[in-house]
Amino acid sequence: xxxxKTKMSKIERIKRIINKETTDYVPFSFKSHLPQxxxxxxxxxxxxxxxVQQYDLDxxxxxxxxxxxxxxxxxxxxxxxxxxxxxxxxxxTPYQEPLDLKKLPSDLDINTASYQRELKSLTYLLDRIGDxxxxxxxxFSPLTILDKLTQGxxxxxxxxxxxxxxxxxxxxxxxxxIQYVQxxxxxxxxxxxxxxxxxxxxxxxAEEYLEFGKPYxxxxxxxxxxxxxxxFHAHGTNIIFDLVKDYxxxxxxxHAFEALPTVEEVFQYTDFVLNCGVDRFSFNAFNxxxxxxxxxxxxxxxxxxxxxxxxxxxxxxxxxxxxxxxxKQVKEETDRVFNLRTKA
Numbered sequence: 593x594x595x596x597k598t599k600m601s602k603i604e605r606i607k608r609i610i611n612k613e614t615t616d617y618v619p620f621s622f623k624s625h626l627p628q629x630x631x632x633x634x635x636x637x638x639x640x641x642x643x644v645q646q647y648d649l650d651x652x653x654x655x656x657x658x659x660x661x662x663x664x665x666x667x668x669x670x671x672x673x674x675x676x677x678x679x680x681x682x683x684x685t686p687y688q689e690p691l692d693l694k695k696l697p698s699d700l701d702i703n704t705a706s707y708q709r710e711l712k713s714l715t716y717l718l719d720r721i722g723d724x725x726x727x728x729x730x731x732f733s734p735l736t737i738l739d740k741l742t743q744g745x746x747x748x749x750x751x752x753x754x755x756x757x758x759x760x761x762x763x764x765x766x767x768x769x770i771q772y773v774q775x776x777x778x779x780x781x782x783x784x785x786x787x788x789x790x791x792x793x794x795x796x797x798a799e800e801y802l803e804f805g806k807p808y809x810x811x812x813x814x815x816x817x818x819x820x821x822x823x824f825h826a827h828g829t830n831i832i833f834d835l836v837k838d839y840x841x842x843x844x845x846x847h848a849f850e851a852l853p854t855v856e857e858v859f860q861y862t863d864f865v866l867n868c869g870v871d872r873f874s875f876n877a878f879n880x881x882x883x884x885x886x887x888x889x890x891x892x893x894x895x896x897x898x899x900x901x902x903x904x905x906x907x908x909x910x911x912x913x914x915x916x917x918x919x920k921q922v923k924e925e926t927d928r929v930f931n932l933r934t935k936a
Contacts, residue, residue, distance in 0.1 A: 602650045602725045610842045617927045619650030624907045627674040637716030651726045662740045664704040677908045687742045690754040693761045700768040718780045726782035733788035734765040734808040750804045766808045770815040783821030793830045843867045847904045856893035867900040875903045878915045896930045
């Protein structure tokens with residue numbers, strides 16, 4: 593029997609999916625950076641609320657700027673590329689060589705401008721829509737933060753032979769992430785979105801991630817265990833999927849259709865809820881045929897179960913609103929094809 597959409601709240605719907613229960617349709621959302629407002633907590637929260645309302649999103653992430661974890665420790669960050677579809681970049685940092693990491697304060701905490709700004713943004717957002725949709729916060733793997741801190745030199749640093757100093761630094765970066773995610777959960781966030789740009793054979797070996805990546809990821813996830821909507825994002829291609837399969841998470845997000853494993857593989861090899869959808873390049877190009885095909889392939893692999901539909905990664909902030917309308921139209925048609933929902 594098909595349930596009416598009005599009988600289930602968005603929060604209840606996501607909880608049912610995480611509990612592997614049947615729902616009335618596949619939830620949809622998408623994450624895009626909002627560089628015009630993401631340094632102004634009140635304006636940021638308002639813009640995210642408007643996005644949720646405009647597109648009737650089923651869940652939302654606090655789409656913090658990609659450098660919020662290092663802004664307080666480096667000399668200069670350039671956010672201007674984000675306005676053109678790129679990413680923020682560290683322009684100047686004091687951490688050019690492994691031994692420079694000794695300059696980093698040994699007891700990092702969240703009582704800094706950037707972390708307090710993000711927590712204030714979260715507070716405002718929860719006040720606006722926390723009772724309507726699940727809200728998550730972004731956290732980065734410590735190895736990813738190390739890479740941002742050193743202008744993309746993390747691989748050089750972990751291969752430098754300065755293992756003791758590198759591990760001490762990663763522990764320090766982990767501790768501040770633990771403080772951040774626990775503060776976010778205490779404020780009322782539903783969970784975290786832990787993103788790693790290094791769980792990829794294109795960046796490191798499996799052995800290197802086992803030493804310098806996974807242990808610190810797991811500490812953050814352990815700290816976030818009070819959250820009921822915790823996701824892990826494996827960024828990029830050629831991901832080291834074998835290391836992710838036992839992560840203590842509810843939801844797994846990766847660049848489906850850009851990289852292996854396939855949607856069917858993840859569905860069969862894990863009990864994760866899959867958070868995937870149109871690849872980011874087809875999204876940005878508004879490729880209607882690919883959007884429809886990839887949506888259908890995802891439903892075919894999952895039968896619409898254990899599924900949250902969204903683009904595979906963060907999207908440009910200047911997308912065509914008709915694109916979202918089209919994705920939702922295709923999703924609703926596909927819901928009906930797989931007998932998940934009959935729209936009145």
